[in-house]
Amino acid sequence: MPDRCEVLPGDSVVARRGGGLLWVDAPGSPALVAALHACLGVAGPGADRVLAAVASQVMTLGNGGASFAIVLTDSAQGTGTGVALWSGKGQPAVDGVPVSGSSVDGGCTLAAGFSLGQTLYVGPGQAAPQMPPGVAFDLQDGTVPGSGAMLHLAAPAPAAAAPQPAAAPAQQSFAASSDAGFGAPAAAAPSSSQARPDSGEQTAFWRPDAPSAPLLRFDDGMVVTIDEDLVLGRRPDNHELVAAGTARPVPIADTQNVLSSAHAAIQRAGREVSLVDLGSLNGTHVAGPEATEWTQLEPGVAHPLSDGDRLLLGWTVITFEQPQD
Known part of the structure; x- marks a missing residue:
């Protein structure tokens, strides 16, 4: 079971969702970043086929200049195995030893079924040394800038003490990325009394009561109903539309200040x-x-949305859903 994830300082991207770990350096290729982020929602048997499919598109998505390493862990029942895909300067390593794999389409390398060991590294080149306290960032879940990451794996619990598995969640979101978390598998839906978080450092969300209103589905599986105009950002409460009462603020977690207020x-x-x-x-x-x-919008010009359109705000990817009549 994943425990602590140390992110080393740097300007690339590190993301963690549960046992999935990603490092990617793909300047000018948000589509590749989004595709890899989506893979963080896939785990267990068959994950290697998902990564192989992504590998076949890497040259197209990344324009040939991307480096990345993505590892999906499977620690169910104490098996402690992983699936990894990497390209360019990217390299995963287990306990300091680089993972070996087989070449697949797109110039990538794929490995499946390898032992996770005690530490799992993603980043460029060889595994980074242990960082002094206060230098590495401890990433619980989400996305931050970084030059690589080391995931320290806790020992699996004894089988006799293992809790009975809970019922499978109704739906997981495999959509791509956000500072709010390329979320771990979604927890139980919040009650209406917990609809809005108190802190502007969390993604605001609430579950719709009926499917009639359009939706914004964040990559962490949370949903915002579009039942009125919205203002999205790091701290949108002070925007003039919100102050005038004509729009509702939707704060998005953004610890690295890539979003505007x-x-x-x-x-x-x-x-x-x-x-x-x-x-x-x-x-x-x-x-x-x-x-x-991705197409960048001209400031102040309204862009009509269609069902399934994806929105990219900073590193936050949101899917627009328009219920059918």
Whole structure:
């Protein structure tokens, strides 16, 4: 069972979801980052086929210049095995020993069924040495900048003490990425009394009572109903639309300040829903369900959304869903 994840300082991207660990350096290729983030929701038997499918698209998604290493762990029943895919400068290692694998389409290397050991590393080149206290960032779940990461694995619990497995969740989200967490498998849905978090450092969400309203589905599986205009950002409460009472604020967790305080707005006009960049520093991007490239929006110009469109705000990926009549 995964325990502590130390992220080493750097300008690339490190993400963790449960036992999944990712390092990616793909400047100019948010589509590749999003595709790899989506893989963090896949684990267990068959994960190698998912990664092999992604590998076949890497050259297209990454324009040939990306480096990454992604590892999915399977510690069910104490098996302690992993599946990994890497390319370019990326390299996973177990207890300091590089993982070996087989070449697959796209110039990547794939390994499956290897032992996890005590420490699991993703990043460029050889496993990084133990970092002094206060230098490495302890990532519980989510996405941060980093030059690599070391996941320390706790010993599996004895079989006799293992709790009975809970019922499988109704649905897992395998959508791509966010500072709020490329979330671990979603916990039980919050009650209505827990609808809104108190802190602006958490992704705001609430479960819709009926499927009639359009939805924003965050990559961590949380859902925001679009029953009025919204302002999304790091701290959107002070935006003029919110202050005037014409829009509801949706704070998005962003510990690295890649989001603007008020980054983008969602506007409704009947059944039509549009996305508007509010002059954000890093831009607002959108892509269709099958698109492999992101389109940056011009600030202040409304972009109509269609069912399945993906929104990219900083490192946060959100899927727009329009219920059918």
